[in-house]
Amino acid sequence: MIETKSATETINLGKRIGKLLQAGDVVALIGRLGSGKTTLTQGLARGLGVKRKDYVTSPSFTLIKEHKGRIPIYHIDLYRIDNIKEIFNLGYEEYFYGEGVAIIEWADKIRKLLPREVLIINLEIIGENRRKIELVPKGKHYQNIIKKVYG
Numbered sequence: 001m002i003e004t005k006s007a008t009e010t011i012n013l014g015k016r017i018g019k020l021l022q023a024g025d026v027v028a029l030i031g032r033l034g035s036g037k038t039t040l041t042q043g044l045a046r047g048l049g050v051k052r053k054d055y056v057t058s059p060s061f062t063l064i065k066e067h068k069g070r071i072p073i074y075h076i077d078l079y080r081i082d083n084i085k086e087i088f089n090l091g092y093e094e095y096f097y098g099e100g101v102a103i104i105e106w107a108d109k110i111r112k113l114l115p116r117e118v119l120i121i122n123l124e125i126i127g128e129n130r131r132k133i134e135l136v137p138k139g140k141h142y143q144n145i146i147k148k149v150y151g
């Protein structure tokens, strides 16, 4: 369990994790409005080599936005999704099992579609600038990543 005291701290945590991510990885972000999913994604993207000027914002209107880092980053925001069929129509497998890293906001909406091995990150608002961030690695690969994040 990690507690961040500012958006910058959350971004820095994201950077540390992002540096360790590899092609085919999937990061599932879960937390309510304003809990910091996009903020953490900005850090993940930076850690994955996305340039500062390629600003990562919420792709709410596009559902999926691709960024170029050292590997492709598929930033997926399911806020507007209310039917799991829409995800199927999206061809999600290409993003989850592809050449890049998939980062999914509101991933709780598609729990059943998530790969068996996934890095789940729960974000909770505990104060105006405080967020409780829980890293839940599913599978050895993500356990190793988390060990390095804490180490």
Ligand SMILES: Nc1ncnc2c1ncn2[C@@H]1O[C@H](COP(=O)(O)OP(=O)(O)OP(=O)(O)O)[C@@H](O)[C@H]1O
Pocket (backbone or CB within 6 Å): 004, 005, 006, 007, 008, 009, 010, 031, 032, 033, 034, 035, 036, 037, 038, 039, 040, 058, 079, 105, 128, 129, 130, 131
């Ligand atoms: N410790 C913190 N970590 C992350 N964000 C923080 C923190 N403290 C304050 N904030 C602020 O909280 C807001 C988080 O917004 P953000 O868009 O990242 O949330 P979100 O979970 O993606 O929301 P949405 O569900 O609308 O997509 C930002 O304005 C950010 O500056």
Ligand SMILES: [Mg+2]
Pocket (backbone or CB within 6 Å): 037, 038, 039, 058, 077, 105
């Ligand atoms: Mg967001």
